[in-house]
Amino acid sequence: xxxxxxxxxxxxxxxxxxxxxxxxxxxxxxxxxxxxxxxxxxxxxxxxxxxxxxxxxxxxxxxxxxxxxxxxxxxxxxxxxxxxxxxxxxxxxxxxxxxxxxxxxxxxxxxxxxxxxxxxxxxxxxxxxxxxxxxxxxxxxxxxxxxxxxxxxxxxxxxxxxxxxxxxxxxxxxxxxxxxxxxxxxxxxxxxxxxxxxxxxxxxxxxxxxxxxxxxxxxxxxxxxxxxxxxxxxxxxxxxxxxxxxxxxxxxxxxxxxxxxxxxxxxxxxxxxxxxxxxxxxxxxxxxxxxxxxxxxxxxxxxxxxxxxxxxxxxxxxxxxxxxxxxxxxxxxxxxxxxxxxxxxxxxxxxxxxxxxxxxxxxxxxxxxxxxxxxxxxxxxxxxxxxxxxxxxxxxxxxxxxxxxxxxxxxxxxxxxxxxxxxxxxxxxxxxxxxxxxxxxxxxxxxxxxxxxxxxxxxxxxxxxxxxxxxxxxxxxxxxxxxxxxxxxxxxxxxxxx
Amino acid sequence: xxxxxxxxxxxxxxxxxxxxxxxxxxxxxxxxxxxxxxxxxxxxxxxxxxxxxxxxxxxxxxxxxxxxxxxxxxxxxxxxxxxxxxxxxxxxxxxxxxxxxxxxxxxxxxxxxxxxxxxxxxxxxxxxxxxxxxxxxxxxxxxxxxxxxxxxxxxxxxxxxxxxxxxxxxxxxxxxxxxxxxxxxxxxxxxxxxxxxxxxxxxxxxxxxxxxxxxxxxxxxxxxxxxxxxxxxxxxxxxxxxxxxxxxxxxxxxxxxxxxxxxxxxxxxxxxxxxxxxxxxxxxxxxxxxxxxxxxxxxxxxxxxxxxxxxxxxxxxxxxxxxxxxxxxxxxxxxxxxxxxxxxxxxxxxxxxxxxxxxxxxxxxxxxxxxxxxxxxxxxxxxxxxxxxxxxxxxxxxxxxxxxxxxxxxxxxxxxxxxxxxxxxxxxxxxxxxxxxxxxxxxxxxxxxxxxxxxxxxxxxxxxxxxxxxxxxxxxxxxxxxxxxxxxxxxxxxxxxx
Numbered sequence: 003x004x005x006x007x008x009x010x011x012x013x014x015x016x017x018x019x020x021x022x023x024x025x026x027x028x029x030x031x032x033x034x035x036x037x038x039x040x041x042x043x044x045x046x047x048x049x050x051x052x053x054x055x056x057x058x059x060x061x062x063x064x065x066x067x068x069x070x071x072x073x074x075x076x077x078x079x080x081x082x083x084x085x086x087x088x089x090x091x092x093x094x095x096x097x098x099x100x101x102x103x104x105x106x107x108x109x110x111x112x113x114x115x116x117x118x119x120x121x122x123x124x125x126x127x128x129x130x131x132x133x134x135x136x137x138x139x140x141x142x143x144x145x146x147x148x149x150x151x152x153x154x155x156x157x158x159x160x161x162x163x164x165x166x167x168x169x170x171x172x173x174x175x176x177x178x179x180x181x182x183x184x185x186x187x188x189x190x191x192x193x194x195x196x197x198x199x200x201x202x203x204x205x206x207x208x209x210x211x212x213x214x215x216x217x218x219x220x221x222x223x224x225x226x227x228x229x230x231x232x233x234x235x236x237x238x239x240x241x242x243x244x245x246x247x248x249x250x251x252x253x254x255x256x257x258x259x260x261x262x263x264x265x266x267x268x269x270x271x272x273x274x275x276x277x278x279x280x281x282x283x284x285x286x287x288x289x290x291x292x293x294x295x296x297x298x299x300x301x302x303x304x305x306x307x308x309x310x311x312x313x314x315x316x317x318x319x320x321x322x323x324x325x326x327x328x329x330x331x332x333x334x335x336x337x338x339x340x341x342x343x344x345x346x347x348x349x350x351x352x353x354x355x356x357x358x359x360x361x362x363x364x365x366x367x368x369x370x371x372x373x374x375x376x377x378x379x380x381x382x383x384x385x386x387x388x389x390x391x392x393x394x395x396x397x398x399x400x401x402x403x404x405x406x407x408x409x410x411x412x413x414x415x416x417x418x419x420x421x422x423x424x425x426x427x428x429x430x431x432x433x434x435x436x437x438x439x440x441x442x443x444x445x446x447x448x449x450x451x452x453x454x455x456x457x458x459x460x461x462x463x464x465x466x467x468x469x470x471x472x473x474x475x476x477x478x479x480x481x482x483x484x485x486x487x488x489x490x491x492x493x494x495x496x497x498x499x500x
Numbered sequence: 501x502x503x504x505x506x507x508x509x510x511x512x513x514x515x516x517x518x519x520x521x522x523x524x525x526x527x528x529x530x531x532x533x534x535x536x537x538x539x540x541x542x543x544x545x546x547x548x549x550x551x552x553x554x555x556x557x558x559x560x561x562x563x564x565x566x567x568x569x570x571x572x573x574x575x576x577x578x579x580x581x582x583x584x585x586x587x588x589x590x591x592x593x594x595x596x597x598x599x600x601x602x603x604x605x606x607x608x609x610x611x612x613x614x615x616x617x618x619x620x621x622x623x624x625x626x627x628x629x630x631x632x633x634x635x636x637x638x639x640x641x642x643x644x645x646x647x648x649x650x651x652x653x654x655x656x657x658x659x660x661x662x663x664x665x666x667x668x669x670x671x672x673x674x675x676x677x678x679x680x681x682x683x684x685x686x687x688x689x690x691x692x693x694x695x696x697x698x699x700x701x702x703x704x705x706x707x708x709x710x711x712x713x714x715x716x717x718x719x720x721x722x723x724x725x726x727x728x729x730x731x732x733x734x735x736x737x738x739x740x741x742x743x744x745x746x747x748x749x750x751x752x753x754x755x756x757x758x759x760x761x762x763x764x765x766x767x768x769x770x771x772x773x774x775x776x777x778x779x780x781x782x783x784x785x786x787x788x789x790x791x792x793x794x795x796x797x798x799x800x801x802x803x804x805x806x807x808x809x810x811x812x813x814x815x816x817x818x819x820x821x822x823x824x825x826x827x828x829x830x831x832x833x834x835x836x837x838x839x840x841x842x843x844x845x846x847x848x849x850x851x852x853x854x855x856x857x858x859x860x861x862x863x864x865x866x867x868x869x870x871x872x873x874x875x876x877x878x879x880x881x882x883x884x885x886x887x888x889x890x891x892x893x894x895x896x897x898x899x900x901x902x903x904x905x906x907x908x909x910x911x912x913x914x915x916x917x918x919x920x921x922x923x924x925x926x927x928x929x930x931x932x933x934x935x936x937x938x939x940x941x942x943x944x945x946x947x948x949x950x951x952x953x954x955x956x957x958x959x960x961x962x963x964x965x966x967x968x969x970x971x972x973x974x975x976x977x978x979x980x981x982x983x984x985x986x987x988x989x990x991x992x993x994x995x996x997x998x
Contacts, residue, residue, distance in 0.1 A: 038820065
């Protein structure tokens with residue numbers, strides 16, 4: 003929290019904090035290390051869009067070979083993103099078991115991060131040389147290295163039990179928890195070891211095994227679910243003792259889901275301005291020759307790019323805003339919500355591509371229809387997966403959501419409107435480009451500029467609707483709704499107009 | 501924290517949390533929004549090194565004009581970094597006063613962020629066209645826009661006082677606090693308005709005013725300090741009532757300093773691998789022609805680059821580790837510490853330049869002496885400013901540091917060793933290159949690879965020294981040291997060897 007500590011509080015807490023410190027010398031809260039890891043992983047996952055956006059496409063060249071190159075690069079981007087999120091999820095699970103860190107664990111975590119940063123490189127090798135098994139071999143070596151470092155972390159933490167989560171620390175089933183988390187951490191690397199061996203003589207099987215590693219958590223979940231359905235609920239005793247930490251299907255730490263998402267949104271917003279700074283500073287010679295020394299005229303030529311920048315930043319910013327609003331009311335993130343969130347983020351990471359596509363209109367007005375549609379599709383998928391997170395949460399609402407946004411809750415309608423705005427707007431824009439294909443660019447820019455205002459109007463609209471509903475409700479006092487609360491609370495919920 | 505909430509806890513807290521929510525409907529903790537802003541600002545500040553590192557330098561070209569271009573770009577980078585940190589510091593101050601947010605404030609903050617992302621662009625314009633006043637004019641317009649949005653935030657928050665920090669909310673001097681924070685927020689923009697006016701007819705004065713904006717907080721601090729010295733301690737009554745929030749010289753929020761620093765370290769670590777992924781994936785044609793189809797041989801040619809990558813990642817990671825260790829023991833960050841931290845981060849942001857310089861050895865062995873020296877200098881300055889943070893903290897140790905690392909504290913020696921390692925190593929490497937200039941690359945790589953091991957050995961060394969000291973101390977029991985604590989506590993502090 004950003005509340006500053008006052009002088010007196012600091013002095014008051016001195017006795018306490020020094021006592022506290024002596025209690026657990028050498029150990030530290032893992033909070034900041036996890037924040038750093040989340041930032042690093044989210045940036046690694048997202049910057050892989052850069053090779054895609056930096057693919058030079060001149061209108062003459064826009065043929066099959068470029069399309070194939072672009073498609074390959076987008077595939078690389080999506081795969082890398084998913085691989086890094088799998089690594090992130092394993093890291094989250096691990097540090098749900100390991101509650102505190104010391105210097106050695108911090109250094110081991112850095113080693114783990116360094117190995118993870120190499121994954122995108124091995125993946126690039128794999129895609130550039132699809133027929134050479136070396137890429138797959140190196141990829142598997144990386145995964146095995148990550149697994150080894152994580153196993154080392156587990157071993158170290160269980161050797162010094164004061165580093166563990168207090169609930170595991172005091173549990174009589176500690177050895178069992180250790181086996182369980184070790185199995186969780188080493189499952190992927192074991193598969194990769196087999197894949198590495200196969201890569202030496204029959205590498206197509208390695209690809210299959212590698213994809214298995216990526217989808218392993220979800221396959222395993224589906225398997226368990228089927229098994230449960232077939233054989234009835236037959237859980238191992240460990241589950242009932244420590245249901246929160248070593249259960250594969252336990253919710254992810256909500257804070258870390260937020261931190262990872264924030265990292266992705268922040269880097270995407272930044273990549274946009276980076277492109278502006280690199281490409282849209284006019285060349286002094288050009289200004290002299292083409293615009294007779296007038297910088298204002300030269301900048302005027304970049305007008306459409308700036309419009310595209312404002313539109314794209316607003317899109318990223320408002321998608322973050324919707325995500326932020328949703329997760330304020332989320333209590334815990336189930337694994338399904340985590341998967342949907344990752345898919346949404348993968349498309350958010352594609353937004354720089356949308357920006358680059360739309361800003362290219364200024365230079366080449368051809369093919370703009372396809373570009374606008376690609377952009378609309380990216381925005382649509384990014385926002386519809388956000389909406390899906392909410393839908394998934396509503397299916398298990400008592401467990402996952404705060405009362406205010408559940409069915410019948412005070413903010414349910416408002417949240418629905420917030421999350422439905424971008425899917426509707428992008429779908430509408432897509433449909434409009436089909437009918438009025440000549441004005442597709444104008445329609446797209448209009449959509450990007452109008453949605454922020456829609457967000458502001460939305461508040462008024464939902465407010466009016468809610469007020470109308472409340473009037474209707476007051477006329478029928480024989481049906482008191484449990485989640486509705488007192489009318490004062492509801493009017494407090496809506497900020498007064500300023 | 502990453503502690504997962506168990507099912508029962510969630511159900512138990514339901515009644516509480518819904519009560520709590522009803523209490524402050526529509527307002528939200530600002531925690532996540534500030535995290536997002538910190539991530540965005542740190543990335544914006546750091547990615548401006550990219551135009552510097554992407555300056556193409558072939559050995560034939562390395563003449564005066566390239567050196568001048570590089571120097572200009574480094575100056576742009578440093579200035580942009582400082583400007584963004586000033587904006588960050590103002591943002592921190594503002595949200596120390598505004599304790600909670602609602603949707604409107606979140607949207608206003610997004611608008612503020614968008615304006616801040618435009619600062620690097622206007623700065624690029626200013627440097628590319630030093631003789632045209634338009635860059636300065638646009639820069640001033642940006643600063644004025646940022647100030648206006650921040651003033652709007654202040655006005656909105658004081659209009660709905662439940663959004664304010666509780667201590668200001670209950671204070672009788674609220675109107676005074678409002679004037680104070682408004683003055684703080686609008687001081688820079690007012691100066692920029694004057695600069696914008698001057699830019700139309702006499703722009704050198706605008707440059708002076710603009711630099712004033714950047715150093716205003718520190719100038720103002722120095723002025724107040726001098727005034728205090730000259731006239732004695734004559735503070736306004738507001739200072740005694742709310743000493744923590746509206747005082748210019750109040751400590752910065754430690755959590756936000758950490759979040760901003762983490763963002764910088766994370767993006768720097770990522771830029772390194774990004775370069776690897778873009779430049780070091782061999783071209784399939786080259787592999788066929790030059791290496792007769794052997795991908796292993798082709799990758800072998802990049803060996804030195806990978807060595808440089810490992811060295812650079814280790815440097816970034818361990819500088820983060822030192823920063824992390826230091827701030828674990830910091831209680832509050834004074835303004836001086838904040839300034840030193842920002843300077844250290846500016847050099848950390850320069851590390852991709854060091855990486856690019858050292859990895860270029862593989863291609864052109866000429867000029868390597870200068871490159872190694874530049875790299876050593878960057879690492880030296882990044883680490884010596886970290887050391888300076890500690891020195892500054894020690895000067896006011898009862899206020900700023902936890903007891904364990906103060907003079908005579910249990911971890912004082914260990915912290916000293918941790919922070920002194922990189923300055924010493926880089927200085928040593930620099931000196932060695934002067935004596936053995938032929939082996940400069942080898943010396944530099946040796947330094948980068950050796951320091952991680954030194955960090956591990958350091959623990960043993962300091963442990964031995966401490967044990968030796970303790971033996972000496974036990975021989976003289978007539979001098980009990982207050983900070984030393986029981987011997988058990990001290991042996992607990994040192995993790996047993998595994």
